Amino acid sequence: MNNKVKLLNRESSLEFLPNLSNTLGPKIYIKRDDEGGRGGGGNKLRKYERIIADAIHKKADTLIIAGHHQSNAARELVGAACQLGLKSIVVCKTMIPEQNPTFNKNGNALLMQLMNANIITINAEDDFDIEMNKIAASVNKKGNKAYLIPFGGSNLLGSLGYYDCANEIIEQFKNAEGTTPNYVVTPTGSGGTMAGLIAGFSIAKTPTKVIGFSVLYKDKIIENIVTKLANEIIENIKPNVDIATNFELNTKFVGEGYGIPTENGTKAVTMLAELEGLFLCPVYTSKAMAGLVEYIKTNKIKKDETIVFIHTGGMPLVHAYYNQYM
Numbered sequence: 001m002n003n004k005v006k007l008l009n010r011e012s013s014l015e016f017l018p019n020l021s022n023t024l025g026p027k028i029y030i031k032r033d034d035e036g037g038r039g040g041g042g043n044k045l046r047k048y049e050r051i052i053a054d055a056i057h058k059k060a061d062t063l064i065i066a067g068h069h070q071s072n073a074a075r076e077l078v079g080a081a082c083q084l085g086l087k088s089i090v091v092c093k094t095m096i097p098e099q100n101p102t103f104n105k106n107g108n109a110l111l112m113q114l115m116n117a118n119i120i121t122i123n124a125e126d127d128f129d130i131e132m133n134k135i136a137a138s139v140n141k142k143g144n145k146a147y148l149i150p151f152g153g154s155n156l157l158g159s160l161g162y163y164d165c166a167n168e169i170i171e172q173f174k175n176a177e178g179t180t181p182n183y184v185v186t187p188t189g190s191g192g193t194m195a196g197l198i199a200g201f202s203i204a205k206t207p208t209k210v211i212g213f214s215v216l217y218k219d220k221i222i223e224n225i226v227t228k229l230a231n232e233i234i235e236n237i238k239p240n241v242d243i244a245t246n247f248e249l250n251t252k253f254v255g256e257g258y259g260i261p262t263e264n265g266t267k268a269v270t271m272l273a274e275l276e277g278l279f280l281c282p283v284y285t286s287k288a289m290a291g292l293v294e295y296i297k298t299n300k301i302k303k304d305e306t307i308v309f310i311h312t313g314g315m316p317l318v319h320a321y322y323n324q325y326m
């Protein structure tokens with residue numbers, strides 16, 4: 001379970017955001033999981049370190065992932081495969097309505113093209129699992145060995161990457177502030193990032209509350225996915241520890257749906273760019289930051305509390321959604 005390939009060169013940095021903190025009130029830090037790593041970096045690399053190690057252990061040479069033209073997960077996987085000399089296949093279907101005339105060519109699509117990604121397009125109504133299995137069968141028939149990447153990298157192995165991240169935060173925040181943060185805030189898609197963080201803070205028995213802002217699911221299903229995964233991690237690392245009850249998953253900031261920018265999210269992107277020179281993305285981090293701003297404005301998070309915001313990456317999406325910001 002602790003077998004890893006090296007996709008990250010170091011811990012990601014924890015940076016204080018003085019201007020955002022002055023503007024909003026509480027002390028806000030950002031965990032730079034957007035920086036470093038091949039394929040442009042982002043939160044999936046932590047997950048892929050153990051998942052790809054498992055693939056290699058199983059003698060696989062071809063990694064197959066479900067995605068779309070603007071998928072960070074696919075772009076990061078292709079980059080990791082390039083680095084490690086493995087093959088990759090992106091099974092691609094339209095999941096987000098085209099936002100502008102170059103939507104399917106710019107941003108992540110462009111970077112995947114640059115890496116000469118092998119993209120197999122399927123119809124929007126096709127089932128990912130069925131199509132991925134068919135493609136895996138044809139890969140195996142040719143004498144290669146296929147490995148299917150779980151959705152969003154959110155299985156036990158992948159989510160353990162964010163158990164590691166929680167421990168990094170505990171150490172870094174202790175060095176910076178001599179204590180633990182009151183809140184850790186993250187966007188939540190397939191759930192593995194949040195699950196790993198909850199497991200990490202539960203096992204370390206810190207009072208930190210993990211707040212996830214859903215960007216994909218609008219209903220309770222995501223809470224069940226996250227809780228189940230967090231429990232699975234705890235079970236594997238330290239059985240008999242109770243999952244922390246102080247976490248919260250908010251589904252109110254998804255907006256119209258996955259990949260559709262929201263007004264508050266767009267404001268959050270420009271705010272971070274203007275105040276801190278940092279770029280959030282329209283699909284994930286903008287919606288989590290919009291949630292955080294609202295929690296502070298409504299006093300759900302108090303001015304004397306401390307926050308770590310996880311920057312999960314996705315900067316290429318700013319280019320893909322350029323029309324949002326013009």
Ligand SMILES: Cc1ncc(COP(=O)(O)O)c(C=O)c1O
Pocket residue numbers: 042043072073152154187188189190191192193194281284285312313314
């Ligand atoms: C930039 C970014 N943030 C957040 C997420 C969501 O992470 P998770 O799927 O672990 O919930 C993703 C997943 O694709 C992502 O690309």
